[in-house]
Amino acid sequence: MARKVILDVDTGGDDAIAIMTAALCPDLEVVGICTTWGNLPIENTTENTLRVVQLLGMDIPVARGASQAMVKTLFPGRLHNPYTPDFVMDENGNRIGYHDPYLPIPAATIKESNLCAVEFYIKALTESAEKITLIPVGPLTNLALAMRAKPSICEKIEQIVIMGGGHTQRNDTASAEFNIWCDPEAAQVVLTSGCDITIVPLDATHRTALTMDHARRFTEMHTPVGDLTAKLIEERITAYQLLQPANSTGELSTPIHDALAVCAVIDPSVLTEVLYTRVNVDMSGGYADGATIVDTREKQDQPKNCHFALDADIDKFADMLVEYLGRFGG
Numbered sequence: 001m002a003r004k005v006i007l008d009v010d011t012g013g014d015d016a017i018a019i020m021t022a023a024l025c026p027d028l029e030v031v032g033i034c035t036t037w038g039n040l041p042i043e044n045t046t047e048n049t050l051r052v053v054q055l056l057g058m059d060i061p062v063a064r065g066a067s068q069a070m071v072k073t074l075f076p077g078r079l080h081n082p083y084t085p086d087f088v089m090d091e092n093g094n095r096i097g098y099h100d101p102y103l104p105i106p107a108a109t110i111k112e113s114n115l116c117a118v119e120f121y122i123k124a125l126t127e128s129a130e131k132i133t134l135i136p137v138g139p140l141t142n143l144a145l146a147m148r149a150k151p152s153i154c155e156k157i158e159q160i161v162i163m164g165g166g167h168t169q170r171n172d173t174a175s176a177e178f179n180i181w182c183d184p185e186a187a188q189v190v191l192t193s194g195c196d197i198t199i200v201p202l203d204a205t206h207r208t209a210l211t212m213d214h215a216r217r218f219t220e221m222h223t224p225v226g227d228l229t230a231k232l233i234e235e236r237i238t239a240y241q242l243l244q245p246a247n248s249t250g251e252l253s254t255p256i257h258d259a260l261a262v263c264a265v266i267d268p269s270v271l272t273e274v275l276y277t278r279v280n281v282d283m284s285g286g287y288a289d290g291a292t293i294v295d296t297r298e299k300q301d302q303p304k305n306c307h308f309a310l311d312a313d314i315d316k317f318a319d320m321l322v323e324y325l326g327r328f329g330g
Contacts, residue, residue, distance in 0.1 A: 002029040004028075005132065006034065006120075006124060007022060007030060007136075008034040008035075008138060008143060009138055010035070010038030010138030010179075011049045012048065013103075014137075014256045014257050014259060015138070015258050016103055016228065016232060017233075017258070017259045017321070018135075018137055018256075018262045020052060020055075020056065020325055021263065021266075021320075021321060022135065024328055025262075025266055028266065031061075031124055031128075032061040032062070032124055034063045034065045035049050036117065036138045036139055036141055038138040038179065039098070041067065044101050045138075046062065048103045051102075051105050054105075054106070055105050055224055055228070056225070061115075063113040063117045064112050065116065065117030065118070069183040072182075072183060072185065077285075079173075079289065096242055096243075097239055098240075103232075104231060105228060121143065121153065122149065122153055125153040125157065130158075133265055134160045134161070135163075137163040137261050138179055140162070140183060140187045141183045144186035144187075145186075147189055148189065154194060154195050157196075159195070159265075160190065161197075161265050162190070162199045163201075163205070163258050164177055164178075164187065164199065164200075165199050165279070166201045167296075169202035170202065173290065175291040176282075180291075188280065191279055191305055191306060197305065197306040197307065198306065198308075199292070199308045200260050200264055201308065205312070207312050207314060208255065209254055210253060217322050218230040218321075221325070223328050225325050229325055236254035236256070239254075240255075260312060264312075270316050270320065271309040272312055273310040274307050274308065275310060276306075277295050277304055277306070278303065278305055279293065279305060281293070
């Protein structure tokens, strides 16, 4: 029986690849996709998600979620996402960044769910006969709000696999990874929920950065899914090379963060080093705001609350993407 999952995305390029991987994997049943703010405003992330579902030709509900953090923006002077992501202009005047406002596929004609993301979470989880695995790969605002609104949904959650955080790696600030930094309070709510949680942080995703050679494997599929995947990888490689070089060996590459979280649900062995430990989130509003504090001490003073990945198998990850994205026949 396929494992039921709900994705929570801020689509974005790597989110699109994650959605396609989950939807095309026969071992997963995507019962719904919640959208959130993050990489782009909620209007863009919802439209982009609808575009991907439409490209796949699948009947998957898409529920629009939160447009901002739970409380972070209420504090004067506290930094928050201003929707001004890093980008540069090339010699032809083209904007080069991590995420274009809209994915380069046809505009959506399918419609989003009448339920908002919080309502969708509560309805799907309470009405399901079996437990559901959640894969949030953006800010955790939707899930935290749902847990606060109806705490009993935690009893119906099989596992939560989060893309976010970092121990030795950060990106948005000197202390924090983007998804957790966007809504630290939401992340702390989820991490202290008592659910079975695995975090797939930058430490693992940066170990599975894909190259132009990987992109060519998707081009060779000669399908809309393969073409989109290759294009997104190539664009991200260009952006990372200019804005945040991810590979110290000099080979051009890019992490596909969110897809690794999906692959970790399909086959946990893609994560090769996982620490069971205590993780908290800094919510101070200072220099460490949004940092994931990973307790590596032998003797800890708080209960362990999550599995935190430190490494992953790049070859297995790439092969999984090729296998599942290669199943598209539309």
